[in-house]
Amino acid sequence: MILKAQHINKFFEDPKRHQVLHNVSLALNPGELVSIYGESGSGKSTLLYILSTLDTDFEGSLQIHGQESKTLSSLALTNFRNKHIGFIYQFHYLLPEFTVLQNIMLPAMKLGSKSKEEIKQDALQLLKEMGMNDFAARSAYKLSGGQQQSVAIARALINDPTLIVADEPTGNLDQKNTDIVFDLLKKITREKGKTVVMATHNPKIYQNSHRAIEMIDGVVRL
Numbered sequence: 001m002i003l004k005a006q007h008i009n010k011f012f013e014d015p016k017r018h019q020v021l022h023n024v025s026l027a028l029n030p031g032e033l034v035s036i037y038g039e040s041g042s043g044k045s046t047l048l049y050i051l052s053t054l055d056t057d058f059e060g061s062l063q064i065h066g067q068e069s070k071t072l073s074s075l076a077l078t079n080f081r082n083k084h085i086g087f088i089y090q091f092h093y094l095l096p097e098f099t100v101l102q103n104i105m106l107p108a109m110k111l112g113s114k115s116k117e118e119i120k121q122d123a124l125q126l127l128k129e130m131g132m133n134d135f136a137a138r139s140a141y142k143l144s145g146g147q148q149q150s151v152a153i154a155r156a157l158i159n160d161p162t163l164i165v166a167d168e169p170t171g172n173l174d175q176k177n178t179d180i181v182f183d184l185l186k187k188i189t190r191e192k193g194k195t196v197v198m199a200t201h202n203p204k205i206y207q208n209s210h211r212a213i214e215m216i217d218g219v220v221r222l
């Protein structure tokens with residue numbers, strides 16, 4: 001098991017204290033592609049923030065690789081996150097002034113555990129696996145939406161995380177590009193054994209995931 005969340009409760013104080021997640025428990029296994037769907041405001045992003053250790057202000061237990069997140073200091077948690085978790089967002093947040101290759105290399109350059117040449121080779125290998133060899137030197141902003149999101153997936157993979165957390169990764173794409181990105185996410189679970197957990201509104205995606213979890217008003221319906 002990669003991740004185990006137990007009895008998660010989340011409260012926001014704004015405008016007054018209210019509960020957004022109610023006793024959420026879920027486990028993620030290696031190589032699984034799990035979609036979380038549900039109405040806008042049901043708590044999907046809030047849950048993903050907690051599962052990805054970005055939000056530590058919650059009740060309950062979160063274990064990733066058997067490590068209880070709450071026992072880690074803030075710095076240790078940041079290091080843990082950089083090493084084990086990759087992120088994909090609805091908007092790719094690629095840096096327009098950088099090339100595709102440089103964008104993919106960035107998270108590994110920040111982590112600093114490999115030489116620049118090693119990181120470059122890893123990034124080129126990821127582009128190759130995505131059938132995007134020819135794109136390395138291109139400016140990130142000159143690509144189609146699907147290509148940009150594919151680059152964002154490569155960037156999420158550069159530190160070889162076990163868990164990929166994606167918030168509406170196809171939310172901004174047309175159907176054709178949605179299919180490209182979803183196929184790529186399926187491929188990384190199948191061929192690389194990555195675990196992907198993502199929030200989506202798209203029925204075609206959640207119905208074709210390994211597992212679909214519905215959220216209703218902050219409650220997970222299994």
Ligand SMILES: Nc1ncnc2c1ncn2[C@@H]1O[C@H](COP(=O)(O)OP(=O)(O)OP(=O)(O)O)[C@@H](O)[C@H]1O
Pocket residue numbers: 012013014015020038039040041042043044045046047199
């Ligand atoms: N920082 C915050 N302060 C107060 N309330 C918040 C905050 N962030 C989210 N909420 C509330 O928490 C609830 C869940 O929001 P969340 O963004 O998790 O929903 P969602 O299912 O991801 O929605 P969407 O599909 O629109 O992205 C909503 O009622 C939202 O207004």
